[in-house]
Amino acid sequence: MARGDEDYAYESSGNIFADIGRADAAEAHARSQLMLHITRILRERSLTQVQAAEVLGTTQPVVSDLMRGKLSKFSIERLFSFLEALGYDVEIVVHRRKPMKRISVRRVTTARPGG
Numbered sequence: 479m480a481r482g483d484e485d486y487a488y489e490s491s492g493n494i495f496a497d498i499g500r501a502d503a504a505e506a507h508a509r510s511q512l513m514l515h516i517t518r519i520l521r522e523r524s525l526t527q528v529q530a531a532e533v534l535g536t537t538q539p540v541v542s543d544l545m546r547g548k549l550s551k552f553s554i555e556r557l558f559s560f561l562e563a564l565g566y567d568v569e570i571v572v573h574r575r576k577p578m579k580r581i582s583v584r585r586v587t588t589a590r591p592g593g
Contacts, residue, residue: 493507494507505554506549508554509549509552509553509554509557510547510549512554512557512558512561513544513547513549513552513557515561516544516557516560516561516564517544517545517547519561519564519566520541520545520564527541527542527545528541533563533564534560534563534564535559535563536560544560
């Protein structure tokens with residue numbers, strides 16, 4: 479480390495895409511969270527990629543891209559259709575942004591079983 483260089487850290491907004499200045503940060507964050515939920519469901523069901531492709535109505539290479547987090551290959555609508563194929567309902571909630579927030583937030587959550 480050169481003299482004068484110091485370690486530094488920045489407080490995250492909770493959205494890595496906003497933190498790095500991506501113009502579509504809210505959408506990218508929402509897509510990444512949807513992908514995370516879908517991959518968790520597939521892993522919990524112990525499905526192979528071929529089996530997952532059958533359930534999702536797609537191909538194994540598409541499931542591979544999903545499992546590897548290739549964000550740019552999936553629209554929110556397509557991810558919604560995957561969740562529906564897995565037996566999940568998707569809800570969109572709209573509310574006013576809190577006055578102190580500078581960026582919009584798109585939050586994705588999974589309902590608890592039985593809820």
